Amino acid sequence: MEFDVGIFLQQIVNPSYLSGAFLSVAVAVLSLVLATVIGFVVALGRTSRSRVAQGAAGLYTWFFRAIPALLVLLIIWNALPQLFPVLRQEWFSPFIAAFIGLGVVEAAFMAEIIRSALLSVDEGQALAGRALGMSPAKVMLKVILPQAIRIALPPTGNEFIGLVKFSSLASVISLQELLTTAQVGVNITFRYAEYYAAAIVYYLIIVSLLTLVQSQVEKKFVWTSRTRSKKLPRPETAGQGVFS
């Protein structure tokens, strides 16, 4: 059997691949958002002075770092609805189960990234904010977080790419994400090479776009006047410069 370029190209433009890719990215985005929110709370707990908060946050990290994401997905999709009737209703779709499952697992890892980012901000920063009379919330929001985000961005980008790939785990709870789409096609046609190649192309495109977005976002966190003053016309380039 030869590689059939026709089949391959057909799959590339196949809408089901596109919707699979979209589902993969959507699950990754939502679970990253969830993971960041939970992870931030857990990170605050771990850096808190309260023993109870430290303990609870430590427990969360310990638990979800140990349990395989696949198992968490199976529990959320199969076990929890048996225990809680609300989860047997229509709204509880594989998509929701997938992003919650991946989100709570990912939160344990995001917590570590956020914690070390928060800790890496110089102590003098909070001190200066407090000395100005800023409330603890304002110090966190206006002083610590912008600096911590810059530090957390690159590792978060890695986690995000990881999540796009981990979204394929959701095939076990019958989410039609990218890899499942390929697998379904293969099961019918047995054209492994063409269908998997199409999946590869999609993953490559997704991750390339993400990398691009990430570098754009990181540029926003370069704190120099040159990157900010784009809006202002520069005297050298505005009007008729000598060299223009």
Added chain:
Amino acid sequence: MSEANAPVSPVLSVRKLHKRYEDQHVLRGVEFDIHKGQVKAVLGPSGSGKSTMLRLMALLEPADDGEILLHGRRIGVRDGRAPGGLAVALPERELAKERRNIGMVFQKFNLFPHLSACRNVMLGLTSVKGIHHKDAEEQAMAMLASVGLSHRSGHFPSELSGGQQQRVAIARALVMNPDVLLFDEPTSALDPELVGEVLDVMESLANDGMTMIVVTHEVRFARRVADEVTLFDGGVIVEQAAPDEFFDNPQHERTRKFLSHVH
């Protein structure tokens, strides 16, 4: 209380201040007063607790014992006492409000690296005093002008020299209109050629009547600008006198010893 001849209470006073870190007794009953418009220079060997004293005065850390008074009113604690007789420290949110009246300038500037010079100066106005962006910007620009940095307002800290950064930091503290400004070795982290521009700004502040406590190793600055010079050693104030007296005719052996090292 309203009699004209009632004694004016000091802007800031410290009474029997104590601070321990683990088994280290860093402040051992500090007594300190500063009156309106006064400039006090604090000298002392490394590790003697000068920075600790300033941090406590600025309510950035709780004292283990003793009192801090602003215009004669005790700050940093609740009215009333805990059952054991000890004062109860205010929660951080309440402390934040009391800190507005006390400005602080740090050795390492501690400017916010993600904000331009102007935004650094504005942040206290917008986020603490709730002043509208436009007004805050105007005030910040005026303050930057007063430290000679109008032309650097859009620059970020990483694009400024140490001396410029410290002048922004002074503007940031000053724009809050504090009753007293605390300086913790403001020129120690600077290259020698940049020390002068910062000291000049501080001197003109002093001339404008700002109440200032300056921990410093700059003996010449202390002699020329300070109304009173203090030797801090071993967690207490050892000697306190007018500059000429302090440098030319110190009363304590420890002061003589200290001065022989720095001269």
